[in-house]
Amino acid sequence: MKLWTCVLLLCAAAVCVTCEQPSDEDWLELDTPQGPVRGRRDPDADHLYSFYNIPYATTPVGENRYKAPLPAPVWETPFDAVDKRVLCPQTIIQDALPKDFVEQEDCLIANVYVPDTRRKNLSVLVYVHGGGFVIGYGNFFKFKHFLKTKDIVLVTFNYRLGVNGFLCLGTEDAPGNAGMKDQVALLRWVQKNIASYGGNPDDVTIAGYSAGSASVELLMLSKSAEGLFHRVIPESGGALAVFSIQRDPLDIAKTFAKLLNFTNVDDNNALEEFYKTAPLELLNSYLLTERYDSTFLFSPCIERETTKDAFLTESPLSILQRGDYRKLPVLVGLADMEGLLRIHYFDDWKHKMNEKFSDFLPADLTFKSEEEKDEVANKIKKFYFGNKPVGNDNILSYVDYFSDVFFTTSILWAVKLYAEAGHKQVYLYEYSYVDEDIPTVPHTNVRGADHVAQTHAVMDGLNLFNQNESLASAGRLVMKKKVRQLWHNFIKTGKPVPEGSSLPAWPAVGANLSPYMSLGQELELKHEPLQETRFNFWLDIYQKYYLDPIPPPASSAQSRHEL
Structure with missing residues (x-):
């Protein structure tokens, strides 16, 4: 499966x-435009x-x-x-x-x-x-x-x-x-x-x-x-x-x-x-x-x-x-290891990526020829893996690659465009908090925050499969409380850290992707651009090879009708 x-x-x-039958006092009846x-x-x-x-x-x-x-x-x-x-x-x-x-x-x-x-x-x-x-x-x-x-x-x-x-x-x-x-x-x-x-x-x-x-x-x-x-x-x-x-x-x-x-x-x-x-x-x-x-x-x-x-x-x-x-x-925002979403395919995909890396390019790139596609694929593979094949000793680069092609690049690109368009109410974060019970990335002693880990912090329980929050470590309970407070503040005021809060000040992000809030073991405002090297690499790729989406074509009957 x-x-x-x-x-x-x-x-x-x-x-x-299994729900017990509720008593009458457990019910609340409301009058709505649809009916009671x-x-x-x-x-x-x-x-x-x-x-x-x-x-x-x-x-x-x-x-x-x-x-x-x-x-x-x-x-x-x-x-x-x-x-x-x-x-x-x-x-x-x-x-x-x-x-x-x-x-x-x-x-x-x-x-x-x-x-x-x-x-x-x-x-x-x-x-x-x-x-x-x-x-x-x-x-x-x-x-x-x-x-x-x-x-x-x-x-x-x-x-x-x-x-x-x-x-x-x-x-x-x-x-x-x-x-x-x-x-x-x-x-x-x-x-x-x-x-x-x-x-x-x-x-x-x-x-x-x-x-x-x-x-x-x-x-x-x-x-x-x-x-x-x-x-x-x-x-x-x-x-x-x-x-x-x-x-x-x-x-x-x-x-x-x-x-x-x-x-x-x-x-x-x-x-x-x-x-x-x-x-x-x-x-x-x-x-x-x-x-x-x-x-x-x-x-x-x-x-x-x-x-x-x-x-x-x-x-x-x-x-x-x-x-x-x-x-x-x-x-x-995003988690720091979004690409862990694809970690379960690693043992199979590492071989296939070495055989034909171009098969793993994202579908929103376009090329004039197969030769150009292979050339760009080789450039991307070298950026992440150097001259080595994809393997156990560079699995973290595999995680980075899928982080970037699935999530990181597109999120940061939109944030950059927001700021360039004069959007002054955008607050950027990176979530990196991990507990000791989070499994390490295979073949490493490194832990990272998986895809939508920040959502897990806001939701009930420890994770998808354990709703018993009382089993959480003291550190995780503190982190859940902080993230919930940030989300609550934003919902109520439009700012994750309103004036007078005890949390670190959090200004809106600029076009250079800073400042942003690091949600790790501590909350820390950082002023260097988030994922600058990897983002700039992909921004250059997309500026040259981006495939703009198109609508479905009109049928001949539709074309005649529109004329």
């Missing part, structure tokens, strides 16, 4: 609990009422499955908002799922965590789950300890994934970005409904990890989401990441169809009909998480400008370069 699948399944198993909703006092956190499984939109199904979400249902009798363990269709091993999890097409549900307080107009945190845009669900992580301050309402939610969420053919029935349009629909639902749950629709922060991090940055760049939120926390991912945008969505649709043994891919009408009629079990039968090119195939795309209600019609890079977006407060 591959890593991402294991993570998802084990986490799902970890949160399965009943939640219950959380059995694991008596400072919260939990409202699960609230439909924030209706999912188009069948042959309409790739269209934008439909309006949410309404009701007259009380809706019992209990956890139905609903997942959107995705690539998982069915028999390994807990028996009470349910995959279904109509999966667009929100979960709202409401503090047990009489105060109203509380700050709202909307959290977008990660999983490479191909796996995951809203309650993948838990944040109940973070909510003990009783001054934040939390919303988590599902959105369509993989081919279901991100098939992008540019047609009326498959325009693209269904999963991102789900996220916009959720934010509109928050604007309309969250006051009923005690939240302030004029005080909304969106946050996310990994693909969720890329999502919240894309939401900030999208005109369709403008005005729906007020602060942004991207954690280990960004809009410029290679896995965040399809370079050529029609080509990707053809590639994936071939993997499913559909061969008539050059007939666009037949290709669309295949995707509209193929069983969900077939469309979600192929694992997409182990590709060499640092993509998962399906992700957000550039839609055709003529598409109705488009989410994104321009490259994120172009938007950032022009500074054409609302410059909201942003708390952005």
